[in-house]
Amino acid sequence: MENITPQLYTLLVFMVVGSIVAIEARNLLSAVISVSAVGFALSVAFLFLGAPDIAITQLVVEILVLIILIRGTILLDNTAIEKGRDTLAMVASLIFFGLILGFGAMIFGSTGFPEFGEPLMRVSRVYVQTGLPATYAANIVAAVILDFRAYDTLGEASVLFAAILGALALLRRSGSATREEVVSA
């Protein structure tokens, strides 16, 4: 795949349009399905960008997100919430947008932010060159995750463990007294 720019732009525009639909849809079910469409487009974009591992992970995670969101929330309450447009939030978002672009231009405009298609690879060159002899892993991404940066992976696994533990603690039934029991006791 020599020139992927047209495909990437198509997918990105699709993602932006899908996000607009997801944000502005009045029906919660349409919003959830639109955000899932954005996630699947992201998975295809990862495939074009030369990241098959991430594309597979994104696909699996996207299906789980869809299932959790629909089963967990949509079945409860699908009513649209009536309200006017919040101008303060829109102004705040636009200011944030301008700040990101402004500071990005200030910092990287002169020093040369890497152009699209020309990564720095100061650290990664060593990983690519010594990956196979040092770790015997043919997949360099797996070598980086599980060998070169295994401590990072350990920390991220503990973050994941904490998040899942929090979700389980919030959702468990036994041991949590209901409001009526507390009031009557």
Place this chain on the structure above:
Amino acid sequence: MTVYFLCVVLLTMGLYCLVAKKNIVKKVIGLIIMEYAVNLYLIIIGYKRGGVAPVIERGMNPAALERFVDPLPQALVLTSIVIGLGVMALMVAMCLRLYEKHGTFDMSQISKLRG
């Protein structure tokens, strides 16, 4: 550069959804969109023009190693995606508890019930 710009547009849209929407499920959706934008941005930074996935095949000559895309952002984003799933499960659990207590997903009504 336009690719980076579109990523920032996506991030800002997620932020708007997170700040402006009253429905807490919509807020979760906004956070998911922001996460997508950041992950895509990191992968795009590591893309090399005409690059291939960083997987070594049998009988590959050493010159082909120069065509690999950057594996470091890929490795970090891979765990970041899974963590995003865990955090989203935590947020949905909070939404369910709030719905159980207040009977609505509307943020303004939930704050009216306070005290």
